[in-house]
Amino acid sequence: MQSLTKEIKSFSKTNLRKQCTRVTTLSGRRIIETWKGSIIQVVEDTVQPETPCGYIQDNTWDLQVGYIKPYLLLGSQDAAHDFDTLKKYKVTHLLNVAYGVENTFPDLFIYKTLSIMDLPDTDIISHLHECAQFIDQAKAEKGVVLVHCNSGVSRSVSVVIGYLMCREGQSFDDAFSQVKSSRAAACPNPGFIEQLKNFKPQSDLQANRLIGQP
Numbered sequence: 001m002q003s004l005t006k007e008i009k010s011f012s013k014t015n016l017r018k019q020c021t022r023v024t025t026l027s028g029r030r031i032i033e034t035w036k037g038s039i040i041q042v043v044e045d046t047v048q049p050e051t052p053c054g055y056i057q058d059n060t061w062d063l064q065v066g067y068i069k070p071y072l073l074l075g076s077q078d079a080a081h082d083f084d085t086l087k088k089y090k091v092t093h094l095l096n097v098a099y100g101v102e103n104t105f106p107d108l109f110i111y112k113t114l115s116i117m118d119l120p121d122t123d124i125i126s127h128l129h130e131c132a133q134f135i136d137q138a139k140a141e142k143g144v145v146l147v148h149c150n151s152g153v154s155r156s157v158s159v160v161i162g163y164l165m166c167r168e169g170q171s172f173d174d175a176f177s178q179v180k181s182s183r184a185a186a187c188p189n190p191g192f193i194e195q196l197k198n199f200k201p202q203s204d205l206q207a208n209r210l211i212g213q214p
Contacts, residue, residue, distance in 0.1 A: 062152065065089055066183030071139040074160050074183050076152030077101045092143030095134050097127070097159055098150045110143070118154045120191025125199055128162040135163055153185050158192040166201035 063085050066074035079085045080094055081104045096103060096113040103111045112134040114127055131147075138145035149155035157179055164175035176196075180186045188196070 062185075064183065064185075065146070066152075066179065066186070068160055068164070068179065068182055071142075071144050072135060072160065072163070073144060073146045074152060074156055074179065074186075075146055075148050076156075077148055077150050079152070080104065080146060080148040086146070089146070090144050091146045092141070093134070093138035093145035095131060095145055095147045095156075095159070096149075097131070097155045098148065101150060110138075116149070116155050118149070118189060120189050120194075122191065123195070124155070124158050124192045125162070125195050128159065128166065128199075131159045132163050132166055136167070151185070152183065154188045154192060157183070157186040158188045158196060161188070161196055162199065162201075165196070165199060169201075172197050172199070 061078040061082065062076045063079050063082055064075065065079050065085065068074055073089055073091065075085075077098055080096065080101075083105065086094075086105070086109065091109065093110045093112075094103065096111060097116045099115045099117055103109075103113060112131075114130065116122060116124065116127060135145050135147070147156045147160055160179055161172065161175040164170045164178065165172065168175070170178070176186075
């Protein structure tokens with residue numbers, strides 16, 4: 001039996017059919033790559049597939065608002081940027097814990113902004129006392145506060161869970177269950193979950209006061 005190398009060499013190049021490769025870029029552009037000698041030629045693919053490939057931008061707004069308490073709501077930046085949604089839920093205060101998200105109606109609502117990164121090693125616990133104070137302020141003023149981040153999935157959810165733990169005395173599991181039932185998209189990153197599971201509200205918040213936090 002002849003070796004694989006000899007078998008390959010025995011093929012005549014004239015019997016091999018030239019091949020081309022269709023490529024769809026991240027932007028959705030379709031091109032064809034073909035070989036001409038030892039050089040790759042690139043041309044536009046004029047034949048479009050019946051089902052387009054690539055990434056499709058999702059332009060739908062997430063206006064779903066999670067009802068936690070009569071004075072406490074949870075949502076995404078979309079809800080925070082939609083005036084009709086804010087009026088529908090009688091929002092008076094907004095706690096913005098997103099990073100790089102502007103406050104849309106600074107003259108119409110009371111805002112507090114804390115730029116928090118949605119990273120597992122971000123110390124979410126260090127922000128809870130300040131967040132809880134603002135929520136308490138809205139409650140005392142007979143208002144309604146919407147807590148939001150970018151997607152209303154991790155940071156804002158973690159803040160609300162922490163609030164329920166330190167103000168309502170709930171366990172992590174009970175607080176998370178309540179938030180999840182109010183907003184199905186709730187899903188804190190693994191680092192935040194671990195921090196909240198180890199969170200001891202009384203001692204941790206007392207420690208925050210000792211280092212000069214309000």
